[in-house]
Amino acid sequence: MPLTLRPFQPDDEPVVGALHRGVDWPVRSADGWRWLLANPARPGDFPVGWLAEDAEGGAAFVGQFPQTFHANGERLLGVTGYSIIVPPALRGAAPILIRRVLDRPDAALHYTLNANALSAPLYRRHGFHPWPAETHGLKLSWIIDPLVCATASLVRRVAPDRSGRAGPERLMNARVCRPQDLRLPPDIAPMMDFGADWNDFWVRLRESGAVLADRGAEAMRWRTADPDRLTPPVMLAYRRDGVITGWLLAQTAKMSRHEPPVLDIIDLIATPGEPDAIQALVGTLIDNGRRLGVAKIRLQVVSPSLLAALGPVGARARREGGWGHAHARFGAERDAQLRRGWTPTPFDGDYSFCLRPVPRP
Template sequence: MSLTLRPFTPADAPAVAALHSAVDWPVRSAESWRWLAANPARAPDFPIGWLAEDRGRAAFVGEFPQRFWIGEQPVLGVTGYSIIVPPELRGAAGRLIRKIMNRDDAALIYTLNANALSAPLYHRHGLGPYPEASNALKLAWMIDPVVAAGAGIVRRLWPDLSGRSGPERLMNRRLGRNSQLRLPPRVTPLEGFGDDWTLFWSRLKSEDRVLADRSAETMRWRLGEPDGTLSPVLLTYRRDGAITGFLWGQMAKMSRLEPPVLDIIDLVTLKTEPDAASALAGALIANAHRLGGAKVRLQVVSPDMLKALGPLARRARREGGWGHGHARFAPEHAGRLRGGWSPTPFDGDYSFCLRPVPAS
């Protein structure tokens, strides 16, 4: 096998779409590829993905840059996404991963969304478990246990579907109805990324921590992903009128045979607001059934987040079980990054790689 590696171009979209379809991953539209290319953190010559080719066959990995802040110092972070290697190109995964790993301009290179099959690859390429104490943990709050259990029944009744063809199962009429949320004191819907958001972001950066960029420009771009079907749930926690915490929830459906799940994409609060994380997550959980979710899920969990959620975390079901989080830090930044980075799903690829609920 003689592999050729080159950057992804818009002309490659049909080939990558075929790879996604083969594994029942969401197929990205042309508009969504243009959206990824418009990433405010992306330099003009920064590839949004790589192809490995051999005699008309292709494998793919996406490459996603983010601006991270170590206090007031910006640094580059890079994560891979949507690595797909067909059986006939077995062995290409390592070449694709090394293409990203060989960057010398990134303070951190990482993935927060490795599956059970790909997880061992990252250790071989110099990435270590991160967060070290919780990189194999996901939390889930069951909203409708009967429907969640129904997914297993459907898989047994229609084993030939394998979740890749046929009608969508376990849908419900509550999805997309924009029901009025019932929120506790201090929790309010986010009304936009204006001056109050800019103040919140400034206060976050002033704390001794490492944060993926959440500037108003970046947030407007991230929430403009064109392939989404249902509006996100954006909640703030406020004190004296000022934002002190933020949650982004997004409905997803992992396959045709799975029920809708309300994913927590981001949950970030000021360190001086210890009750905000549990209040925001609790508000989402309390409204999940009204919105059509069978469970609420948090797919990246740091030790700091476990502490912030308190009793709410202890009520959650532990999922995962393999190391989905892996990172490598540049030596000059390793100390600060290891001591200050508490990632959420926002830091990874979850917001734009989850399978959306079908529009119908």
């Protein structure tokens, strides 16, 4: 059956919302779609998603998210797809939607950092390769509450995913919705705004020569203002001699109604030559896990350099994943530069705005 492709419009929110509810994914509000449209990295002619429609009114959807990448003084456009939803009646629409997202000649790289086990093979057919090459299938997690995690594992076996689409939220606790009350060491403090000290940190990151997603003040203020996030993010800065040399952004999520709250690390980065920031930031997050009411902490995108920087803290983590969730396709003229310089964190992908939020009490 022929399909018609067209850009997502705000009036399509009910259709796209129904698609998300059908697979028990978080449904973005009208304010949330306006927030995505306000992305400072979005070119004026860049839709936030595409709909494939058949003659009988059926629809499939893919989102597309642009980011500005900085590379040795240059600005590059990167594009990741997100939330590919294809109902059974529109089987075969996924490759069509992916090709439409790839049809952006001004993009230096296309990628996904959040493919599931079923969709991962699709990307290889479209010229993507696993990235980072050594760790594309690796996710890390630190267990905070073993009993709750064991209960969730039992529920998954007894009542698999289909039971998670209706009914009450299970395995909740009051701590996860309370204001943050963190116990922090002297060299780590909450990041309250993105002012002059943040700008200095961002300049030093860019001077490293790495290929980095934009973390300028405007981009960070926008990214941390998602109206569909129901709990505030954890934002921590590591300082050496009063100067920011490391940064961590994390937010709570709940994968389904029958899963406990977890804390996802969205961004984790330090300036070159800083030996302690990564381990200190993650260690502090682990130490505060129970105060935050989460059953485990996750890091869903790991590069070899980040794994090395985690050191003994990383050695304590459980290894998860395994199906190759991260894939990239580089433009021919940028291939060598991106292979050499791009080591993504979850910040580069769709995790910050596609995680299922912890519900309000």
